[in-house]
Amino acid sequence: xxxxxxxxxxxxxxxxxxxxxxxxxxxxxxxxxxxxxxxxxxxxxxxxxxxxxxxxxxxxxxxxxxxxxxxxxxxxxxxxxxxxxxxxxxxxxxxxxxxxxxxxxxxxxxxxxxxxxxxxxxxxxxxxxxxxxxxxxxxxxxxxxxxxxxxxxxxxxxxxxxxxxxxxxxxxxxxxxxxxxxxxxxxxxxxxxxxxxxxxxxxxxxxxxxxxxxxxxxxxxxxxxxxxxxxxxxxxxxxxxxxxxxxxxxxxxxxxxxxxxxxxxxxxxxxxxxxxxxxxxxxxxxxxxxxxxxxxxxxxxxxxxxxxxxxxxxxxxxxxxxxxxxxxxxxxxxxxxxxxxxxxxxxxxxxxxxxxxxxxxxxxxxxxxxxxxxxxxxxxxxxxxxxxxxxxxxxxxxxxxxxxxxxxxxxxxxxxxxxxxxxxxx
Amino acid sequence: xxxxxxxxxxxxxxxxxxxxxxxxxxxxxxxxxxxxxxxxxxxxxxxxxxxxxxxxxxxxxxxxxxxxxxxxxxxxxxxxxxxxxxxxxxxxxxxxxxxxxxxxxxxxxxxxxxxxxxxxxxxxxxxxxxxxxxxxxxxxxxxxxxxxxxxxxxxxxxxxxxxxxxxxxxxxxxxxxxxxxxxxxxxxxxxxxxxxxxxxxxxxxxxxxxxxxxxxxxxxxxxxxxxxxxxxxxxxxxxxxxxxxxxxxxxxxxxxxxxxxxxxxxxxxxxxxxxxxxxxxxxxxxxxxxxxxxxxxxxxxxxxxxxxxxxxxxxxxxxxxxxxxxxxxxxxxxxxxxxxxxxxxxxxxxxxxxxxxxxxxxxxxxxxxxxxxxxxxxxxxxxxxxxxxxxxxxxxxxxxxxxxxxxxxxxxxxxxxxxxxxxxxxxxxxxxxxxxxxxxx
Numbered sequence: 020x021x022x023x024x025x026x027x028x029x030x031x032x033x034x035x036x037x038x039x040x041x042x043x044x045x046x047x048x049x050x051x052x053x054x055x056x057x058x059x060x061x062x063x064x065x066x067x068x069x070x071x072x073x074x075x076x077x078x079x080x081x082x083x084x085x086x087x088x089x090x091x092x093x094x095x096x097x098x099x100x101x102x103x104x105x106x107x108x109x110x111x112x113x114x115x116x117x118x119x120x121x122x123x124x125x126x127x128x129x130x131x132x133x134x135x136x137x138x139x140x141x142x143x144x145x146x147x148x149x150x151x152x153x154x155x156x157x158x159x160x161x162x163x164x165x166x167x168x169x170x171x172x173x174x175x176x177x178x179x180x181x182x183x184x185x186x187x188x189x190x191x192x193x194x195x196x197x198x199x200x201x202x203x204x205x206x207x208x209x210x211x212x213x214x215x216x217x218x219x220x221x222x223x224x225x226x227x228x229x230x231x232x233x234x235x236x237x238x239x240x241x242x243x244x245x246x247x248x249x250x251x252x253x254x255x256x257x258x259x260x261x262x263x264x265x266x267x268x269x270x271x272x273x274x275x276x277x278x279x280x281x282x283x284x285x286x287x288x289x290x291x292x293x294x295x296x297x298x299x300x301x302x303x304x305x306x307x308x309x310x311x312x313x314x315x316x317x318x319x320x321x322x323x324x325x326x327x328x329x330x331x332x333x334x335x336x337x338x339x340x341x342x343x344x345x346x347x348x349x350x351x352x353x354x355x356x357x358x359x360x361x362x363x364x365x366x367x368x369x370x371x372x373x374x375x376x377x378x379x380x381x382x383x384x385x386x387x388x389x390x391x392x393x394x395x396x397x398x399x400x401x402x403x404x405x406x407x408x409x410x411x412x413x414x415x416x417x418x419x420x421x422x423x424x425x426x427x428x429x430x431x432x433x434x435x436x437x438x439x440x441x442x443x444x445x
Numbered sequence: 446x447x448x449x450x451x452x453x454x455x456x457x458x459x460x461x462x463x464x465x466x467x468x469x470x471x472x473x474x475x476x477x478x479x480x481x482x483x484x485x486x487x488x489x490x491x492x493x494x495x496x497x498x499x500x501x502x503x504x505x506x507x508x509x510x511x512x513x514x515x516x517x518x519x520x521x522x523x524x525x526x527x528x529x530x531x532x533x534x535x536x537x538x539x540x541x542x543x544x545x546x547x548x549x550x551x552x553x554x555x556x557x558x559x560x561x562x563x564x565x566x567x568x569x570x571x572x573x574x575x576x577x578x579x580x581x582x583x584x585x586x587x588x589x590x591x592x593x594x595x596x597x598x599x600x601x602x603x604x605x606x607x608x609x610x611x612x613x614x615x616x617x618x619x620x621x622x623x624x625x626x627x628x629x630x631x632x633x634x635x636x637x638x639x640x641x642x643x644x645x646x647x648x649x650x651x652x653x654x655x656x657x658x659x660x661x662x663x664x665x666x667x668x669x670x671x672x673x674x675x676x677x678x679x680x681x682x683x684x685x686x687x688x689x690x691x692x693x694x695x696x697x698x699x700x701x702x703x704x705x706x707x708x709x710x711x712x713x714x715x716x717x718x719x720x721x722x723x724x725x726x727x728x729x730x731x732x733x734x735x736x737x738x739x740x741x742x743x744x745x746x747x748x749x750x751x752x753x754x755x756x757x758x759x760x761x762x763x764x765x766x767x768x769x770x771x772x773x774x775x776x777x778x779x780x781x782x783x784x785x786x787x788x789x790x791x792x793x794x795x796x797x798x799x800x801x802x803x804x805x806x807x808x809x810x811x812x813x814x815x816x817x818x819x820x821x822x823x824x825x826x827x828x829x830x831x832x833x834x835x836x837x838x839x840x841x842x843x844x845x846x847x848x849x850x851x852x853x854x855x856x857x858x859x860x861x862x863x864x865x866x867x868x869x870x871x872x873x874x875x876x877x878x879x880x881x882x883x884x885x886x
Contacts, residue, residue, distance in 0.1 A: 041766045045759040052755040056748045063744070089629070132591035134647060141647040143580035143591065200582060200589055300737045307510065307745040311752050314503040318496050318756045325492040325763050329485065329770070388740075390733050396740025 024350070028357035032365070035330060042326030043366035046418050049319040050370025051377070053312055053414040054406075058378030060308045062404035063397050064301045068255075070221050070398050071097070071294040073156035077125075077249035078260060079267050080293055081109065083283050090295045094223040095145065097293040098130040099246035101283045102202070104276055106245030107232075113250060113270045120266035121253045126153045127245035129235040133199030135228060137187040144183070145226050146197055148235020148245070151178075156251060161224070166191035166215030169229050174237070177211035178229040181219045189213050197228070201239045202280075209238045221398040222391065260289055300396055316421055323425035327359060331433040338433050339441025348434040355433050359426025363419035371415050378406045471791065475798035478771065489767040490806045493859060496760035497811025498818055500753060500855050505819045505845040506827065507749050511742045512846075513838050515731075516704075518739065520608035521666040522595075523731040524698035525708045526570065526715055528559065531725040533695075552577070552693035553726055556598075559697060559719070566718045569711050571702040572604035575694035577684045582645040583677070585634040592630055593676040594644060596684030599623075605700045609678070614638035614662025617680060624658040624679040628665070636660055644679075648689040656687050697726075708732065757862055760807075764863040768800060768870040779874050780882025789875040796874055800867025801860065808856030816852055819845050 032039045072078055075097040082099035090096050103109070106127035113125040128149045135144035149157065151169040158168050161180075169178040177195055179187075189195055190213065197209045211230060219225065236242055252263045267287050276285055291298050331338070338351060385401040388394045393402075479486045519525060530551040553559060556575035564570055577596040582589055599619045602609065617623020624642065626634075636642055638660055645655045658679055685691060701711060708730040715728035732739060772779070779792060826842025 037769055038766055041762040045762045048755050048758055052751055056751065059744060059748060087632075089632075136647070200584075204587055204589075300741055304741050304744065307741070308748065310506060311503070311745070311749055314499050314506075315752050315755065318499045318759055321492050321495040321499075322759045322763055325488050326766065328488055329766065332484065333770075390740070390743070392733065392735040392737065392740035393743060394740070395737035396744065 024354055025357050025361065028354060028361045031354075031358055032361055035333070038326055038329060038333075039362055042323055043362050043369070045322045046319055046363065046366040046422060047370035047373065049315055050367045050414055050418045051374035053315065053418070054371055054374025054411060055377050055404075056308055056311065057410035057414060058374070058381070058404035058406055059402070060304050061407045061410055062382070062402050063304055065405045065407075066402065067221075067297040067301055067398040068290065068294075070160060070224075071290050071297050072251070072255065073160035074224060075249075076247075076288070076290040076293040078252040078255050078290055079250040079263055080288050080290070081113070081248040081250070081267065081271055082246065082286055082288060082293070083279060084286050086282050086284060088286075094296045096296060097247075097288075097290075098145075100130075101246070101280050102241055102244045103127070103246060103248065103285065104278065105243050105274075106248055106276075107243065109271070109274050109276055110248045112274050113248065113267055116270045116273075117250070117263060117266035120262050121259050122250055122263055122266060123253050124153060124251045125248055125267075126150050126251075127232065127248045129232060129239070129241065129245040130247065131199050131235065131239050133197050133238075135183065135187060136196045136198065137189045137193065140187050142183055142186050143226050144197060144228050145224075146199065146228050146230060146235060146238070148230050148232040148238075150232050151229075157229075161217040161220060161227075163215040164218040166213065168215055169231060170214060172231065172233075173214065174231055174234045175211050176214035176230070178215050178217065179213055180225055180227045181216050182225040183228065184213065184216045191215060195228070197230075197238060199238055203240065205240070207238055207240065209234060219400065222395050255290075264289065297398070304396075312417075316417065319418070320421050320425050323359070323362075323422050324428060327355070327426050327429035328432070330358070331355065331429045334433075335436060335441050338436050339438050339443075342436070342438035343442060351434040352427075352430040355430030356423060356426045359430075360419065360423045362426075363422025366422070367415040367418040370418065371411055374414070375406055375411060378404045382406065467791070471795055471798055475795055475802055478775075478795075479799055479802055482771070485767060485770070486803065489763055489803055490810065492763045493760055493804065493807025493863065494810035494814055496756060496763075497808060497856055497859050498814035500756050500859075501811070501815030501851055502818045502822070502845075503749070503753065503756075504851045504855065505822070505848060506843070507746065508848055508851075509827075509843050509845045510838065511746070513843060514742060515735075515739065517608045517666050518735065519704065519731055520700075521606050522698075523735055523739075524574075524605060525701040525704065525731050526699040526712045527729050527731070527734050528553070528563070528697040528699070528715065528719070528726050529695070529729065531727050533727075552690060552695055553697060553724075554691070554693050556692070556694035556697055559724055559726065560601075560699075562722050562724070563697075563699065563715055563718055566721075567711065567715055569701055569703070569706065570699045570715070572601060573697050573699040574598050574601035574605040575681055575697050577681050577688070577690065577693070577695045578676075579646055579684050579688060581687060583630065583634060583642050584645070585636045585640065585642045588634050590630065590633055592644075594624075594684055594687075595676050595678050596681035597678055598681050605698055608666055610665055612663040612665050614660070617659070617661040619680065620682075621661075622656065622658050622680055622683045623661040624677055624683075625662045625664040626660055626677050628663055630677055631660075631663055638662055644683070644687060646687040648687075652689070654687055654689060656683050658683055699728075757858065760859060761862045761866040764800060764803060764866040765869065767803070768796060768867040769873075771799065772796070772870045772874045775874075776877065776882050779877055780879045780884075783877070783879040784883060792875040793871045796867050796871030797864055800864045800871075803867075804860035804863030807863065808860045811859065812852055812856045815855070816847060819847050823847065 083101040083103045110125040110127045114122055128147055131146050133144050133146055135142050152171045164181060169176055187195060193213050195211055195213060198206060200206050236244060250267055252259050264287060271285055271287060341351065381404045385403050388397045388400055388402050394400050530553050533551040560573035564573060575598045579594050581592060581594050583592040599617055602616060612628065626636065634642060640660050641657055642660065643655055643657050645653060648654050664678055681694065685693065701708065712728040712730045719726050732743065782792065822845045826844050829838045829841055829843065
């Protein structure tokens with residue numbers, strides 16, 4: 020019943036080529052713009068969250084927080100500041116017990132702020148003690164530009180961010196000393212040799228220095244301790260996240276890490292909770308996109324309603340004929356709504372293809388983020404837009420829906436025509 | 446034309462009279478044609494009205510969001526124009542980065558002299574403040590933490606940073622080595638107003654140094670919690686002492702008299718002033734020095750620009766459609782006009798006039814509707830329907846303000862667009878051969 024009607028609807032589209040080409044072109048353009056804009060927003064989202072997961076939080080992290088912890092909304096919030104005892108054992112346990120729940124890896128790391136000194140120069144240092152052999156994500160996110168990634172078990176090696184190396188004027192093989200104040204109040208130091216320098220990425224990792232976990236533990240006098248356990252899951256979908264979280268919660272509850280500093284407790288946080296700063300940027304961008312596309316829809320909707328009303332007007336006689344031949348009002352309505360649907364499908368697909376190709380092209384070449392504020396926002400010096408299937412689908416569906424809905428009023432106005440009068444119409 | 450006849454008739458005025466008559470005829474014809482298809486004209490004009498109103502509202506929204514984030518940021522940290530030493534980026538990977546405090550090796554000596562010079566020669570700036578940032582270990586009792594000290598000149602604070610407010614306490618005076626803590630730092634260190642903290646730093650030649658600072662207040666910037674971070678404001682003299690840097694600043698922040706003027710030309714001119722006076726420093730704009738939220742705003746503005754162009758094209762498609770319909774319908778009529786001796790140019794003018802009238806009607810209506818919408822939202826606010834929006838609106842509602850520029854520029858642009866859109870159909874009509882056109886059914 021509907022199928023032949025749909026065929027008629029498609030045929031009708033071809034009959035009024037010019038008008039439908041204009042209305043359809045408008046919508047195709049709108050779809051393309053939408054796909055392109057989501058490509059930018061999704062690229063930012065992906066870069067920021069990939070960085071966050073690989074470098075700081077994993078998909079889930081176990082961290083010790085003060086009872087009255089309040090996020091300060093800065094990029095370093097994710098790092099814990101209190102000691103998580105026996106972190107290596109806890110990580111092993113989470114990894115073993117969570118394997119069936121999608122836990123790929125759990126690794127401890129120790130974060131401490133201090134100063135780095137080389138010769139007469141010094142810099143703020145975010146010192147992170149890691150297990151280098153078990154950090155493939157970190158290595159991929161911050162690959163060596165010179166030298167090598169931190170070698171396993173080398174307690175005297177340090178892997179430095181390029182801006183920090185420049186600031187200290189050190190190269191591979193040069194010595195750097197770290198000075199930190201331990202939580203117990205002592206001032207400790209560590210001498211290390213630069214094993215590698217990694218390319219600059221997101222500006223907020225400009226002061227990162229990676230050493231081995233053992234070296235960092237010695238630096239702050241925390242044998243066996245760490246600040247965070249980073250849990251990497253097989254995939255980062257919300258479903259996998261909640262499944263993984265249940266497993267990690269259970270392991271943490273069973274392991275009962277302790278003793279903890281007074282007024283602190285162990286928390287399991289997802290990367291969206293831990294990285295509130297990145298998340299605020301992502302959300303602000305997405306929210307702006309939603310508003311802007313709302314305005315776009317409103318305008319495209321007016322254009323489509325306009326085209327459809329014109330179409331009804333032009334085909335008054337035809338509608339009269341159909342009605343005179345016994346077509347029901349409801350079918351006339353359906354025919355026009357289906358025309359809207361058909362027009363929407365054709366133009367949304369065309370627009371999605373155009374916008375998709377533009378996004379894929381830019382995803383291959385990358386957009387340089389020259390200005391510092393843009394690099395902060397995009398989480399790197401180059402933005403690679405991303406074509407997310409869900410965004411593509413959302414753009415296509417919303418335009419199809421818009422086109423169909425826009426046809427409803429004109430369809431009713433067509434069905435209300437009296438056959439006799441409609442036939443009289445010139 | 447004769448040259449000497451003072452009593453000569455005035456053929457130019459006769460000609461212009463003829464043109465006026467012809468023009469009047471064209472106008473009447475165009476109006477009649479538009480009125481002949483009242484419904485179609487109304488529909489197209491309505492589409493234009495809505496399109497223009499939506500564009501005006503969209504721009505107002507964008508302006509308002511960027512204001513909500515940018516204004517407090519400008520008036521509390523970024524200023525409008527920032528001056529760094531010419532080679533400041535040499536230690537920063539070729540890039541001076543927002544909040545990064547570590548360009549302490551490339552300072553600007555005698556900042557006050559630079560401020561005076563720039564203010565004297567660049568009338569668009571109203572005030573300047575010298576700043577020097579450093580990452581330092583802050584401690585109080587047995588608690589300590591790494592924090593960011595922003596040293597600023599207390600004498601210029603009110604003029605450059607009016608948006609810097611206090612949750613409690615008072616601003617520090619010159620010479621008392623005061624510090625304004627951030628809420629988080631105060632909590633972490635367990636210090637209150639009236640207490641003191643010790644800042645430990647490293648001097649340029651590697652010595653460890655310390656300064657005792659008196660907490661006079663807890664600062665905040667309304668609507669911009671993200672800018673609080675871990676930073677604290679203190680007297681620039683204290684930071685200079687900590688770094689053993691003498692009378693020097695890391696950055697000098699200038700505020701414009703008119704904050705709505707674009708800063709890029711001002712920065713260019715400030716750089717020129719500095720060069721003329723032999724000062725090795727360079728000016729940057731707040732847009733370049735802003736953080737991720739300013740970056741997000743730049744992207745939003747870029748995407749908004751694309752979407753506005755698309756909106757304009759969609760509206761143009763509507764006008765084009767109407768114009769084409771009208772050409773096809775009136776083929777015979779055009780044939781008649783041409784057959785009785787009308788020139789092609791006249792036919793083109795006729796159709797362009799129709800587009801113009803349509804555009805003007807839509808523009809006036811759109812401007813009125815847009816102004817009404819913006820006004821309504823300026824009273825009632827656009828509600829934030831997500832956490833993120835609340836964040837970027839700086840509250841539950843975003844209040845738009847009517848920008849006269851948009852109210853004029855958008856409609857004018859759309860009038861131009863609709864005239865351009867009818868150009869194609871007009872030329873098409875003019876190209877018809879009268880004989881063919883008359884035969885057309």
